Amino acid sequence: MQESNKGLISIITSALLTLIGLFLFLGGAExxxxxxxxxxxxxxxxxxxxxxxxxxxxxxxxxxxxxxxxVATIWSLFEVGFNIWGLEVRLLTLIGLxxxxxxxxxxxxxxxxxxxxxxxxxxxxVSTFVVFASCFSSYSINGSVPADRxxxxxxxxxxxxxxxxxxxxxxxxxxGGDRYSPLGQITTANVSHLKRAxxxxxGDVQQEGEGTVAGPDQGHEFNLELTPIKVGxxxxxxxxxxxxxxxxxxxxKIKWKFDPKPxxxxxxxxxxxxxxxxxxxxxxxxxxxxxxxRIYSPVADVRMVAxxxxxxxxxxxxxxxxxxxxxxxxxxxxxxxxFVTSPPMVAKNRVITGGWIFDNQANxxxxxAIRAFNATxxxxxxxxxxGHTPETWKPGPDDVLTRDTPxxxxxxxxxxxxxxxxxxxxNSPPDNWGGSRRPFDDATSSATIALDIETGxxxxxxxxxxxxxxxxxxxxxxxxxxLPGPNGENVPALVQSTKRGEFFVLDRxxxxxxxxxxxxxxxxxTAGIAPDDRVSPTQPYPTAMPSxxxxxxxxxxxxxxxxxxxxxxxxxxxxSAYEGQFTPPHxxxxxxxxxxxxxxxxxxxxTIDPQRKxxxxxxxxxxxxxxxxxxxxxxxxxxLPKWTGQGEEPAAKGDALSVSPDYGTPYIAYTNxxxxxxxxxxxxxxxxxLTAIDLVTKKIVWQHPVGTTRDTGPFRTHNNLxxxxxxxxxxxxxxxxxxxxxxxxxxxxxxxxFDLSTGKVIWRDRLPxxxxxxxxxYEVGGKQYVLIAAGGHGGLGTxxxxxxxxxxxxxxQGSNAQ
Numbered sequence: 068m069q070e071s072n073k074g075l076i077s078i079i080t081s082a083l084l085t086l087i088g089l090f091l092f093l094g095g096a097e098x099x100x101x102x103x104x105x106x107x108x109x110x111x112x113x114x115x116x117x118x119x120x121x122x123x124x125x126x127x128x129x130x131x132x133x134x135x136x137x138v139a140t141i142w143s144l145f146e147v148g149f150n151i152w153g154l155e156v157r158l159l160t161l162i163g164l165x166x167x168x169x170x171x172x173x174x175x176x177x178x179x180x181x182x183x184x185x186x187x188x189x190x191x192x193v194s195t196f197v198v199f200a201s202c203f204s205s206y207s208i209n210g211s212v213p214a215d216r217x218x219x220x221x222x223x224x225x226x227x228x229x230x231x232x233x234x235x236x237x238x239x240x241x242x243g244g245d246r247y248s249p250l251g252q253i254t255t256a257n258v259s260h261l262k263r264a265x266x267x268x269x270g271d272v273q274q275e276g277e278g279t280v281a282g283p284d285q286g287h288e289f290n291l292e293l294t295p296i297k298v299g300x301x302x303x304x305x306x307x308x309x310x311x312x313x314x315x316x317x318x319x320k321i322k323w324k325f326d327p328k329p330x331x332x333x334x335x336x337x338x339x340x341x342x343x344x345x346x347x348x349x350x351x352x353x354x355x356x357x358x359x360x361r362i363y364s365p366v367a368d369v370r371m372v373a374x375x376x377x378x379x380x381x382x383x384x385x386x387x388x389x390x391x392x393x394x395x396x397x398x399x400x401x402x403x404x405x406f407v408t409s410p411p412m413v414a415k416n417r418v419i420t421g422g423w424i425f426d427n428q429a430n431x432x433x434x435x436a437i438r439a440f441n442a443t444x445x446x447x448x449x450x451x452x453x454g455h456t457p458e459t460w461k462p463g464p465d466d467v468l469t470r471d472t473p474x475x476x477x478x479x480x481x482x483x484x485x486x487x488x489x490x491x492x493x494n495s496p497p498d499n500w501g502g503s504r505r506p507f508d509d510a511t512s513s514a515t516i517a518l519d520i521e522t523g524x525x526x527x528x529x530x531x532x533x534x535x536x537x538x539x540x541x542x543x544x545x546x547x548x549x550l551p552g553p554n555g556e557n558v559p560a561l562v563q564s565t566k567r568g569e570f571f572v573l574d575r576x577x578x579x580x581x582x583x584x585x586x587x588x589x590x591x592x593t594a595g596i597a598p599d600d601r602v603s604p605t606q607p608y609p610t611a612m613p614s615x616x617x618x619x620x621x622x623x624x625x626x627x628x629x630x631x632x633x634x635x636x637x638x639x640x641x642x643s644a645y646e647g648q649f650t651p652p653h654x655x656x657x658x659x660x661x662x663x664x665x666x667x668x669x670x671x672x673x674t675i676d677p678q679r680k681x682x683x684x685x686x687x688x689x690x691x692x693x694x695x696x697x698x699x700x701x702x703x704x705x706x707l708p709k710w711t712g713q714g715e716e717p718a719a720k721g722d723a724l725s726v727s728p729d730y731g732t733p734y735i736a737y738t739n740x741x742x743x744x745x746x747x748x749x750x751x752x753x754x755x756x757l758t759a760i761d762l763v764t765k766k767i768v769w770q771h772p773v774g775t776t777r778d779t780g781p782f783r784t785h786n787n788l789x790x791x792x793x794x795x796x797x798x799x800x801x802x803x804x805x806x807x808x809x810x811x812x813x814x815x816x817x818x819x820x821f822d823l824s825t826g827k828v829i830w831r832d833r834l835p836x837x838x839x840x841x842x843x844x845y846e847v848g849g850k851q852y853v854l855i856a857a858g859g860h861g862g863l864g865t866x867x868x869x870x871x872x873x874x875x876x877x878x879x880q881g882s883n884a885q
Contacts, residue, residue, distance in 0.1 A: 076170075076173055077172075081118045081121055084117060084118045085115065085118050087114055087631070088112070089111065091107050091110050091114065091630070091634065092107075092108055092111025092112050094631075094635065094638060098637055103622055103638070103640075104637065109138075110139065113131060113132075113135045116131060129183060129186060132187055133186035133189065133190035136161050136165055136194055137193065137194075139158060139161050140193060143158055143197075144197065150201060151201040152626065152752045152753075155198065156626050156628070156629070156633050159629075161194070168184070169184050169187055169188060169191065206752075206772050206793070211825045212761075212824045216679045216761075217806060217823070219680075223677075224549065225243070225484055225547070226244075227245075227247075228483075232249045233845055233846030233847065234299070235295075235296055236297070236298050237410075238343065238841075239480065239672075244543075244544055244545070244672065245547060245676075246799065247678075247801070247803070247804075248804065248844040249803075250844055250845075250851045251803065251804035252805065252846070253803060253805045255805070255806050255807060255822045255824070257876055258807055258829055259830055260877050261830055261853065262875070262876075264319075265319035265878075266319065266872050267320075267870075268869045269312060269869040269871065270324075271307060272869050273340075277289040277861070287334075287337060287338055287340050288860070289340045289861050289867060290341040290858070290859070291857070291867075291868070291869065292670075293306070293342060293343060293840050294799075294840055296345060296347055297843070297847075298376070300317065301314065303362050304344070304345065304856070304871070305344065305345050305365070307367075308340065308367065309329050310326050310327075311364045311374055313376070313379060316847040317847045319873060324379065325372075325374055327364075327370070327390070329368035332402055333369065333403070334368065342408060343410060343670070343840075344410040345363060345364040346363045346411050347360070347361070347376065348414075348442055349361075350416070356443055357383070357384065358373070358384060358385070360376040360377065361373045361374065361376060361382055362374050362376050363410070363411050365406070365410070367406055369392065369393045369405055371411065371440075372390050373389055385445040386444070391445040393420070396434075396447070396468050397468060398467040398468075399712070399713075401715050401716050405422050405425070406423055407420055408423060409670075414481055414488070415486065415521050417521065418439065418445075419479060419518075420440075421436070421437045421474055421476060421479075421490070424476075426538070427727030427728075428727070429471075430471055430496060431470055432471050434452065434469050434470055435473050436468040436472060452469050453469065453473065453508070455468070455469055459518075471496060471508075472495055472508060473492045473493050473512040473513075473514075473540075475490045476493065477491050477541065477543040477670050478544050479544045480546065480561075482547060486520050487517045487518065487519065487575070488517070489515055489517055489545050490516040491515060491541030492512055492513060492516060492540065493512065493513065493540025494508070494513055494535040494538070495508040495512060497729040497732060497736065498727075498736075499537070499652045500652070500695065500734050500736070501534055501535075501601070502732070503731070509534055510528070512540075513533075514530040515561075515563050517578060528578065529573055531567075531571060532607075536600070536602065536652055537660055537663075537664060539565065539566050539567055541563065542670040542672075543672030545571075545573070545575075546562050547560070548560055548562060550581060550762060553582055559574065560573065560575060561575040562762070565668065566664060566666050567648070567662055568686060569608065569609055569614050570609060570613075570684075570760070571612075583765075585609070585610055586607050586608065588605040588606065589605055589607075590605055591605060591648065592646040595644050595650070595656075595658075596652075597652070597695060597734065598654075600651075611765050612760070613766060615668065615684060615686045615756070616648065616667065617661065617667070619648060625637045625749055626749060627743050636743050639741075639743075640749070643656070643657045644656050645658065645659040652694075653695065654696070654734065655696060657692050658694065659741065660690065661691070666687050666797075667687065667688065668684050670797075671799030674799065674800050674808075675762070676823070679823070680761065680762045680763050681760070682762055684757075684760070685756065685757045685758075686756050686757075686796075687754065688753070689754065690740075690750050693736055693738050695734045696737065697733060698733060698734055707728055711730075725739055754774075754794055754795050755773050755792075755795055755796045757770070757810065759823070759826055769826040770826070771827075772792065773793055773813055773819070774812075775792065776788065776789060776815070777789035777815040778815045779794065779864070794813040796812035797860055797863055798810075798811055798812035799812065800812070806822065806823040807821070807829075809842045809844070811839070811841075811855050811857070814864070816834045816835075816837050817833055818834055818838055818857075832874070834855070835866075836858050836867055837857065837863065838855050838857045839858075839860035839863055840857075850875045851875065852874065854871065854872065856870070857871075
């Protein structure tokens with residue numbers, strides 16, 4: 068290389084090290100002032116000294132760099148041990164610079180290359196060896212389900228009574244929500260032969276302005292979170308724009324398609340375009356109707372439609388020619404403030420639904436009351452309204468249900484033998500300030516509530532978070548399971564999963580913890596609460612059940628793509644209010660919330676194998692940050708328009724994630740996932756896991772990271788190395804009699820099969836779009852099928868599509884166009 072080029076490279080190297088050194092020194096000084104690590108200011112100072120010495124004594128500069136790299140290696144091991152992800156972010160930046168310095172034309176003294184650079188070479192070799200050695204560390208809990216439990220059959224399973232083995236007649240296969248298929252044709256021994264039997268495209272794809280992170284001014288999330296149901300030889304499903312469809316279960320051929328044509332004004336304001344599924348119901352034979360077998364599906368403009376399961380035509384005797392308005396009884400509902408994304412619970416001639424209320428917009432939002440309509444006529448039968456006396460009543464045409472009560476937007480589950488439907492509630496808006504909440508709001512928020520299906524009478528309530536200020540609503544109804552009691556009897560139980568990663572095991576008759584599964588109230592942080600709010604001094608913890616709640620964050624947990632952006636995360640950690648889980652949102656200071664409102668376990672809920680008594684849960688780990696600020700400042704400057712709730716909300720309002728206007732309260736809230744400037748999470752891997760828990764021994768059987776970084780790169784790109792970090796996931800898993808667990812959900816767009824016994828991946832298929840949905844399994848024509856909807860998720864940023872894909876053993880690789 069020419070001498071002029073060598074000199075230029077040396078100058079570039081010195082300039083680069085100067086910039087990095089200044090950044091680390093100044094940032095490190097701030098971090099040290101905040102009480103954080105000393106390493107960054109030291110590293111920055113040494114890099115600046117290296118640059119200074121390189122002009123007069125390059126050999127000394129090289130030796131100083133070698134010493135810095137060795138100190139960094141020792142410091143890294145002290146902080147994180149042989150954790151590959153912790154070492155990677157601390158050492159790869161410095162190793163990379165060391166490799167660059169080894170180039171023969173960088174800082175030569177005229178002596179031999181080895182004489183100049185042997186110290187750097189040795190330091191790079193040592194650090195690289197440490198990183199390489201850490202690659203063999205495990206992030207799994209290894210174990211296996213005992214053989215006798217794997218072979219268990221004939222156990223009590225009341226939830227599946229009356230459901231044919233080959234059907235999947237409700238969102239969770241049964242209304243009990245266990246997501247267990249009693250089909251055993253596909254096994255761990257033959258699942259490797261699983262191939263696509265058919266692929267169907269719905270034709271409902273995202274439109275311009277859809278598919279982005281939710282927000283009325285930024286666009287609409289477009290999410291295919293669908294789990295179809297299967298009755299007889301037909302699959303029934305819905306799409307994000309509310310189409311209802313019937314598909315031949317054997318071939319994927321579309322039998323009929325019905326477009327309810329949602330009002331465009333509603334769609335324009337709807338920040339979350341999704342439909343998780345539909346409900347099937349056979350009208351009792353003693354009731355006169357020309358539309359006996361029905362599909363009920365939510366419509367994005369706040370309606371519910373009932374269509375004939377055979378023809379796809381609206382049932383004329385239901386409501387107004389097949390439709391009922393869910394705005395009725397809610398008073399003034401601004402556009403986009405109420406919609407339903409989950410299938411209704413249909414049982415005992417009742418269609419039971421609640422709905423999503425637009426988070427964090429005001430404290431005078433529409434009611435979150437639960438309503439039951441006559442499944443035949445659509446007439447309202449009862450409303451459970453926590454703020455009304457009596458709380459269960461039948462409103463008249465002009466009555467309005469109590470505004471701003473806790474709502475329940477997830478899938479409901481039920482025990483038909485007990486005649487109870489189980490409602491998972493959230494809190495009354497807004498999420499992060501509760502100073503205006505009423506006693507009945509606090510008593511019924513973030514709770515499992517059992518209502519009589521026919522009358523709506525409340526039988527019991529069990530609360531999982533008191534005075535919830537963190538949006539820890541219950542996003543999914545509990546799953547039913549019969550457990551062995553202390554005297555050998557069967558206890559009809561339910562397991563309620565939570566966003567916190569806790570599992571409450573309750574007697575589904577009474578709502579009390581099942582004996583042997585106690586719950587304790589434990590102290591939580593109370594300092595820093597807004598002066599006009601309050602905080603509960605304790606929160607409930609199930610002490611016998613394993614928890615997926617992550618450990619409290621430490622500064623050493625901070626992460627990034629490089630040492631530089633990791634330092635930014637460490638500074639932000641020290642600047643934030645954080646005393647662990649349940650740290651109250653502070654006014655004027657950013658608060659870390661972890662676990663956060665996107666789960667640990669979100670709307671997918673859990674799976675329970677009722678024969679083997681194994682619980683399966685996939686979990687995600689991503690901290691968020693919240694900051695309350697006085698709203699008067701923004702309103703006085705005109706940055707936030709004023710609004711009293713009359714008419715439509717101002718166009719310049721906040722969205723569901725970043726800015727929460729919280730009209731009617733003293734504050735606004737800034738809420739965002741905690742990412743650094745490179746859009747890399749500030750909390751490092753593992754980001755996603757799949758866990759099996761033994762409900763009898765109450766121990767984790769196995770736990771493994773699930774998913775890779777293949778489709779999630781910096782700045783929300785879709786290209787990356789497939790690092791086995793475990794990945795964020797939205798959507799659930801299922802389990803079969805054959806001992807196979809199926810799960811899509813992860814942000815790397817695969818459908819995977821796992822061995823129930825060990826949790827090991829035994830098959831996978833690359834999906835054409837994100838599989839952020841819960842799979843299902845059914846039988847038709849003597850074949851067991853596994854099916855998943857692959858359409859992507861705007862919030863998770865996966866590839867969008869409109870695919871319904873079914874698999875069988877040695878499938879025909881067929882395809883059916885829309």
